[in-house]
Amino acid sequence: MPMLSQPSQKYKPYTPIHLPNRQWPSKTFTKAPIWLSTDLRDGNQALVNPMTIEQKTAFFRELVKCGVKQIEVAYPSASDTDFAFVRGLVEKNEIPDDVWIQVLTPAREDLIRRTIDSVAGAKHAIIHMYNATSPTFRNVVFRNSKEQTLDLAIKHTKLVRQLTEECTEKYGTKFMYEYSPETFTQTEPEFALEVCEAVKAAWGKAGLGDERIIFNLPSTVEIGPPNHYADQIENFCNKISEREKIIVSLHPHNDRGTGIASAELGTLAGGERIEGCFFGNGERTGNVDLVNLALNLYTQGIPPNLDFSDLQTTIDVVTACNDLPIPARYPYAGELVYTAFSGSHQDAIKKGFEAQRLRHEECKVKGEPMMWDIPYLPIDPADLGQTYEALIRVNSQSGKGGIAYLLKEHLNLDLPRKMQVAFYQVVQEVSDREAREMTVDDITSAFKRTYHFGSGYKGRLSLRSFRISSLESENPKPKAGSDQESGEEDDTQRRFDGTVSVDGVYRVIRGKGNGPLSALLDALRTYLSLDFAIREYSEHTINNADQGENAQAASYVELVSATERKSTSTRQSWWGVGVDADIARSGLRAVLSAVNSAISDGRELPELKLSVGFHSKSSAQEDVASVIANQLGLELPRKYQAAFFEVVQRKALEGGAGGKGGEISIEGITQLFKDTYHYQTDDKPPTKVVMDSFKLDHIDNNRRSLTGSFTFFGGPSRTLNGSGNGPLSSLLAALHSQIAGTLTIRDYWEHSIGEGSEVRAASYVCLVYELEGGQTKKSRSSAWGVATDTDITTSGVQAVLNAVNDLDIRCAQS
Ligand SMILES: CC(=O)SCCNC(=O)CCNC(=O)[C@H](O)C(C)(C)COP(=O)(O)OP(=O)(O)OC[C@H]1O[C@@H](n2cnc3c(N)ncnc32)[C@H](O)[C@@H]1OP(=O)(O)O
Numbered sequence: 001m002p003m004l005s006q007p008s009q010k011y012k013p014y015t016p017i018h019l020p021n022r023q024w025p026s027k028t029f030t031k032a033p034i035w036l037s038t039d040l041r042d043g044n045q046a047l048v049n050p051m052t053i054e055q056k057t058a059f060f061r062e063l064v065k066c067g068v069k070q071i072e073v074a075y076p077s078a079s080d081t082d083f084a085f086v087r088g089l090v091e092k093n094e095i096p097d098d099v100w101i102q103v104l105t106p107a108r109e110d111l112i113r114r115t116i117d118s119v120a121g122a123k124h125a126i127i128h129m130y131n132a133t134s135p136t137f138r139n140v141v142f143r144n145s146k147e148q149t150l151d152l153a154i155k156h157t158k159l160v161r162q163l164t165e166e167c168t169e170k171y172g173t174k175f176m177y178e179y180s181p182e183t184f185t186q187t188e189p190e191f192a193l194e195v196c197e198a199v200k201a202a203w204g205k206a207g208l209g210d211e212r213i214i215f216n217l218p219s220t221v222e223i224g225p226p227n228h229y230a231d232q233i234e235n236f237c238n239k240i241s242e243r244e245k246i247i248v249s250l251h252p253h254n255d256r257g258t259g260i261a262s263a264e265l266g267t268l269a270g271g272e273r274i275e276g277c278f279f280g281n282g283e284r285t286g287n288v289d290l291v292n293l294a295l296n297l298y299t300q301g302i303p304p305n306l307d308f309s310d311l312q313t314t315i316d317v318v319t320a321c322n323d324l325p326i327p328a329r330y331p332y333a334g335e336l337v338y339t340a341f342s343g344s345h346q347d348a349i350k351k352g353f354e355a356q357r358l359r360h361e362e363c364k365v366k367g368e369p370m371m372w373d374i375p376y377l378p379i380d381p382a383d384l385g386q387t388y389e390a391l392i393r394v395n396s397q398s399g400k401g402g403i404a405y406l407l408k409e410h411l412n413l414d415l416p417r418k419m420q421v422a423f424y425q426v427v428q429e430v431s432d433r434e435a436r437e438m439t440v441d442d443i444t445s446a447f448k449r450t451y452h453f454g455s456g457y458k459g460r461l462s463l464r465s466f467r468i469s470s471l472e473s474e475n476p477k478p479k480a481g482s483d484q485e486s487g488e489e490d491d492t493q494r495r496f497d498g499t500v501s502v503d504g505v506y507r508v509i510r511g512k513g514n515g516p517l518s519a520l521l522d523a524l525r526t527y528l529s530l531d532f533a534i535r536e537y538s539e540h541t542i543n544n545a546d547q548g549e550n551a552q553a554a555s556y557v558e559l560v561s562a563t564e565r566k567s568t569s570t571r572q573s574w575w576g577v578g579v580d581a582d583i584a585r586s587g588l589r590a591v592l593s594a595v596n597s598a599i600s601d602g603r604e605l606p607e608l609k610l611s612v613g614f615h616s617k618s619s620a621q622e623d624v625a626s627v628i629a630n631q632l633g634l635e636l637p638r639k640y641q642a643a644f645f646e647v648v649q650r651k652a653l654e655g656g657a658g659g660k661g662g663e664i665s666i667e668g669i670t671q672l673f674k675d676t677y678h679y680q681t682d683d684k685p686p687t688k689v690v691m692d693s694f695k696l697d698h699i700d701n702n703r704r705s706l707t708g709s710f711t712f713f714g715g716p717s718r719t720l721n722g723s724g725n726g727p728l729s730s731l732l733a734a735l736h737s738q739i740a741g742t743l744t745i746r747d748y749w750e751h752s753i754g755e756g757s758e759v760r761a762a763s764y765v766c767l768v769y770e771l772e773g774g775q776t777k778k779s780r781s782s783a784w785g786v787a788t789d790t791d792i793t794t795s796g797v798q799a800v801l802n803a804v805n806d807l808d809i810r811c812a813q814s
């Protein structure tokens with residue numbers, strides 16, 4: 001049958017109440033009502049499978065945990081399960097002293113008797129009796145006149161009084177009495193009042209406080225809008241006698257979907273107590289949801305007297321007991337209610353959090369409350385034990401703001417606006433193409449892939465080691481539009497000396513610029529024909545203190561092709577990101593990250609000519625250093641490179657190291673290095689000073705002491721001790737006890753070789769030896785030493801000893 005064009009031919013509208021001076025519209029909320037959970041009764045009776053005793057027990061405990069003080073636990077005369085459950089609560093002392101259990105009974109003697117039996121021995125119990133009072137129920141269900149309806153209520157109220165008094169006498173149980181004129185909202189208002197007055201008289205002992213009688217005024221079926229319910233409640237409150245001896249209780253159902261509104265307006269109209277269920281279970285469309293009501297109050301700044309700090313556990317318990325899911329859009333508890341997919345919502349939330357953080361910092365200083373004010377989020381999910389994880393989820397409806405928010409949350413990266421736009425296009429392209437949500441994992445992986453960020457996402461170029469040093473100022477102050485944008489502000493020239501891995505081959509490169517970044521760009525231009533300029537640079541610190549880590553710097557760089565740098569119409573640019581505890585390194589990483597994006601087209605880069613190690617006409621210091629880096633993994637400091645280059649040049653001239661015609665092969669260079677610096681030459685150990693073992697002790701925070709077993713020029717082994725502010729100065733102090741003259745460290749450098757459990761330390765030392773020559777002048781010589789070891793102290797100590805063995809040292813007594 002289709003819907004009617006004239007529904008008035010079938011359905012009656014509600015009859016408005018004449019209440020000309022209604023007060024409730026101008027009232028406001030000031031405090032929480034008394035909450036009565038009827039999950040275990042009205043909720044339970046509506047389930048396909050009513051709860052088992054175990055389920056009811058778990059639910060009861062959860063209600064108690066959340067702070068509910070009045071709990072309708074059963075309709076004990078309905079089933080043995082319900083009766084046994086109530087007895088179990090009483091006998092097993094499950095009911096806290098400040099909690100009242102409530103039980104429902106119809107107005108029937110046998111059922112009232114059984115109901116009261118069920119609670120005998122409880123400390124506090126509310127007997128709740130009901131009978132329907134509306135015309136339809138009188139005429140159709142009970143076939144009763146008004147008088148008979150009154151009689152039914154009066155007679156059984158008197159019985160409840162008699163039986164509860166006997167029970168109190170016998171078991172000490174303290175009772176309250178609740179009466180419900182069922183179908184109150186469909187009952188003539190004057191008749192509902194008449195019944196309640198009669199019940200109050202029959203009860204005969206309504207008093208104050210816990211002696212008050214509860215009149216529960218249900219919208220058994222929600223038949224009108226919430227303002228009508230509020231009118232009915234206010235009318236009842238105005239007219240009932242001895243108002244102070246009554247608790248007016250509301251019991252809204254949700255047939256029109258306005259149960260919450262009915263409860264709230266009914267409260268403004270005089271209701272002091274609300275009966276409902278968690279998440280709105282109950283007959284048909286359910287009872288009013290107490291969680292929703294309580295949290296509505298909470299977001300008005302009113303303590304709800306219920307605690308949902310662990311809302312997820314509450315959801316889990318309730319759904320497991322009811323076997324009913326909570327819809328994804330359900331207020332406060334739905335899976336999606338703290339999630340924004342759409343770009344403008346995400347953008348507003350992100351900005352809201354940023355602004356709130358600053359506002360809260362100010363409030364903290366001023367000692368003012370830190371008020372919540374985030375667009376689209378009426379409540380802080382954290383208050384309910386929820387994380388911010390699901391706040392922003394990304395699909396094709398999302399914008400840059402949401403993606404940036406997720407990167408901030410999950411990678412601690414606060415992308416500059418233009419980079420947000422650039423990365424948004426990457427994400428948008430995938431989510432549009434695949435027509436699906438992009439998870440946090442999808443987004444962070446795409447980010448790492450795009451910007452070659454983090455281990456496992458290396459690009460074609462990666463930074464191994466580097467040194468930034470200052471040069472004398474060659475240029476006047478930088479002009480507007482120069483590398484000032486990149487944070488390289490002063491006019492001191494910087495030099496970059498470093499080793500980068502280029503398509504898996506180590507390259508030693510160097511360059512100069514106004515700062516570290518332009519020096520690196522200069523090196524890339526010189527050695528790899530990569531000619532880029534910085535268009536935008538920004539950085540921020542990442543404070544990881546809460547994760548027990550030191551602060552790090554994040555740098556962002558936008559590169560353009562150097563030839564297009566000044567062009568305002570430059571279209572193509574590449575963004576890069578770098579993070580490191582060292583700000584210079586994070587900037588350098590960002591530059592390489594952007595370069596990696598630029599060369600991801602697979603373009604060829606000038607190769608290192610490894611076919612020949614050294615050619616006197618064409619090889620430079622960096623080529624020889626690159627050979628050592630690739631063959632031995634050693635990234636020599638620049639002065640060491642220069643020293644070894646001289647050795648190589650000399651050997652080439654002499655035709656040594658297997659070289660001929662001014663050329664030395666890669667193998668020849670490698671062997672020459674090993675022989676020159678006693679590196680990995682176990683068959684030719686040094687002979688001047690040998691240390692068999694050593695140990696290092698801490699004297700105090702600043703000083704160390706080294707004790708070792710040494711032999712000098714093949715003599716007997718002797719134990720020496722020296723102290724200094726580190727292992728190397730301690731070693732020198734120990735050596736000074738045996739040798740004439742003074743050893744000082746002029747240069748020290750270290751880096752790691754390999755990764756993970758294979759990692760080793762490489763140390764480089766330039767040692768200076770000064771010797772007074774009696775009549776003659778003071779002599780001064782220097783030597784480099786290198787060593788590697790799994791232990792960084794051992795590699796440093798060994799590097800010093802290797803350098804010592806290259807010097808013409810004299811023993812003190814000779
Ligand atoms: C709005 C509400 O939620 S009210 C609570 C509803 N909850 C329940 O009904 C769950 C528990 N109920 C039950 O287990 C059963 O209905 C019982 C044990 C109470 C009664 O069972 P039965 O005796 O088999 O009766 P039945 O279930 O058919 O109930 C209807 C009878 O109760 C009468 N009745 C209905 N409500 C009431 C009441 N509040 N007071 C007295 N009698 C009532 C009806 O008029 C009808 O009487 P009739 O048999 O003389 O025509």
Ligand SMILES: CC(C)C(=O)C(=O)O
Pocket residue numbers: 042104130180182183216218219220221251253
């Ligand atoms: C027993 C009463 C209060 C009831 O559940 C209702 O009217 O919905």
